Amino acid sequence: MDFPLSLNPHSPIPLHQQLYEELRRSILTGRLLPQHRLPSSRSLAKLLGISRTTVTQSYDRLLSEGYLETIQGSGTYVCSQLPDELLHSAPVQPGDRPSQSPIRLSSYGDYLAQTSFQLQPEPDQPICFRYGRPAFDRFPLPVWRRLLSRHSRSLDWMDYATDMQGYRPLREAIAQYVGRARAVQCTPEQVVITNGTQQALDLMMRLLITPGDTIAIEDPGYLSAQRIFLSHGAKLLPIPVDEAGLQVETLTKPIAYPVRLVYITPSHQFPTGATLSLPRRLELLAWAEQQQSMILEDDYDSEYRYGDRPIPALQGLSQSYAVIYIGTFSKVLFPSLRIGYLVLPHSLVSITAQAKWLSDRHLPLLDQRVLTDFILEGHLESHIRKMRSFYDQNRQALVQALRIHFGEQITILGDKAGMHLMVRLQTHWSDAELVQRAEQVGVGIMLAQPHYLTPADRHELIFGYSELETAQIQIGIARLAQALYPNF
Template sequence: MEFTLLLDPHSPVPCYQQIYAALRQKILTGQLAPRQRLPSTRALAQSLGVARATVTQSYNQLISEGYLQTVVGSGTYVGDQLPETLLHAPDTEPGPSASPSPLTLSAYGQRLANFAAGPSTEPNTPISFRYGRPALDQVPLGIWRQLLSRRCRRADWLDYAADPMGYGPLRGAIATYLTQARAVQCHPDQILITNGTQQALSLATQLLVSPGDTVALEEPSYLSARRIFASQGANLHPIPVDGDGLNVDILADATGPIRLVYVTPSHQFPTGAVLSLPRRLALLTWAQRQGALILEDDYDSEYRYGGRPIPALQGLGSGQSVLYLGTFSKVLFPSLRIGYMVLPPALGPIFSRAKWLADRQVPTLEQAVLADFIAEGHLERHIRRMRSHYDRQRQAMVTALQTHFGDRATILGDKAGLHMMVRFQTDIPDAELIARAEQAGVGLISAAPQYLGNSPGHEFIFSFTELDADAIATGIEKMSTICAQLQS
């Protein structure tokens, strides 16, 4: 038999899919009855003016889904086992009895539902001062590709990892690097490889913080860390930050036991302050006296432009009260989800079990490539080169702010890291300035969400890593113009 199928040669949908959809529709609507014989693939192809292979592909898909069946020596037929309800499904609305039961979340799920759990909205503008990303165009992809190719010629990374703590050679390379570059006191056995800093924070919170425990943290502080602590049911106790970092005197005066304190001492996020040596020693003494633990997040300490990097807090004490966190996402590229923790020896076994239950392991291939990258000296050379690159970008940002704002803009913190926080002398609400800047093609990030309490306002976080000097100057100039227009 012959029948008509309408094909659109200009449609982006391939011809075989058009034929498949048309035949399926005829079967479902009864235009092609069960056990009705269809034309051969050759005949239908000639009728439609398409290649026989195109019709064959359509038939094969319909056969695999049960709409057609073949009979050897006879031909292709509409399937005779199609359910009657599928061919004549009535259009009905579900009644009240069909309403699904409401889902009940756990206490953890309910806490997550109380705040925005996903990534924050970032500006999608030609010039964006968003923070958290390194200069991706400076990543030594050629070297990384060579190391990856070399590793892929081997098969020792295909199986499950033997140790949930991480790939042994990478842990050894990290231990050597941290000892030399950050004065961290550690042995490879103390290092746990994690899927970024987020997982490190999550594991530490699950294992060390019970609902109702108090967690002290800097004010302002890293929003994602704060959300992780809150999701566990912790009581959050903000401690003010000034030019010397966390105010340890105020921490010491806090009433009630504090289970854990979260700090970013080498480049406080987001203010950029560096925790002074007297306060570092005071914090270690306080933690030992109180039996509290310190989470030291050393997220971008490699980049310091006014001298050598500040030694880690962990290396100043016995290492028994400090859990040291680091990441390679800021040093190399964000999709490299490899972070690490340096744990007090007593905590290693329980963190190993928790890591195994969470996701078993970080992908071995990426760990092996990173271990080679470090061991062969590529990481050290990359950091040295990027330190000079980011220093130039930061100077361009400072110059632009001084040129267009003068003393109406105060750069907070030290000469370090991948961002700076700037306080402006203005009466313009943050939201209005952000909206007007976005209309002008400039993306701004307010520091207000990083505060647990009330934000003083007029503070913004600027990254200088992804923009060249011209784009930085243009973005700051546009911001200055907008401020002048809104205040006139």
């Protein structure tokens, strides 16, 4: 070699990597010109006092990356096809990359860039009252495995799906189920299978909302829905919620701008747990028909009611096409199944199916087939009955423990249904201090504040009870009461 190579045997960087970088740098800076012949691996190894394997590794990498080429019977040469701009460029050092113009984003991208919202952190404590998850250990996994094995034997589930609305037998099973369990009026032709509630909401925004349109939402309400609506440029009109649900009279007052859509969780309002009363349901339907507005009914966990008769879906009361019904299997089965559904007016079905196809083509056909049999063979409703009994026991244990340990210091909301309830506290602690003091005694709690549109210390907590056992609930509430009211 007619130039020195600097190798450091004491460096943590392997010798073959050092040799590769030295040779590459020499080629890029022009010290080794195109068609320059390199020594054989044996000769260079002897010259540098290193193993031939080390040289061979370096040469092989440079050959694979196009810096070197071999000529049969002649040797190894610097490649003659290197671009001129590379031959005389200085080696690029970390952090020396040239600055580039910012990438122009759409209005949707601008919203996400400016918002940079974070998912609400979930507590990770020995006793955690987080909400939204069913009791995984009570799911009938052997039944699911058997159905999965049954459908896995064939190969036709591996192909593209041909029905843009989703697997037809599953849509038939869902139409029968919601008609029987929720009094929803629909046919299989009105059902579109979605990738959970999130995609259902996103599809409706794409099809019904133009940036600047107004959406009326419950306040407090489902945080993810708020974010989806804002990301599509909608204006949000917060409507207060009381023990009878959405205060519909607020909508009937003169408003400077028309309300295009109302998003509501009428059967078990999230997060307060209130049930929209029948008079208000009828008032809301009459208002929507008069104003030619749409209603998005999110029926996320209405299967679980305790002591009261099941409340029919709002969609079943409608005499017009004002209500779009959203359902999901995340709460009654498991979230990673990622199967939800829309029940749509006939006029929206085709365009929604097209939008769904453009979004993700189709959901996994195997999962849809397994779920179909799970419903048709009665496993779904059997599982719901068992879980309703289990959740009811936990609910009663939670309510009893709260009343024993907190007494008049709290108001319990929404304890007649669902998988969570909300508690309003009388306390001088801030919301942040409530969480901190709970963590100190190994209890994880979640605030209701993020679900409000206006910031404030409201001293309201959401207690999920679906994942816990009765003893954990009792111990957790006792610890929490001692941490928050040590002199009580």
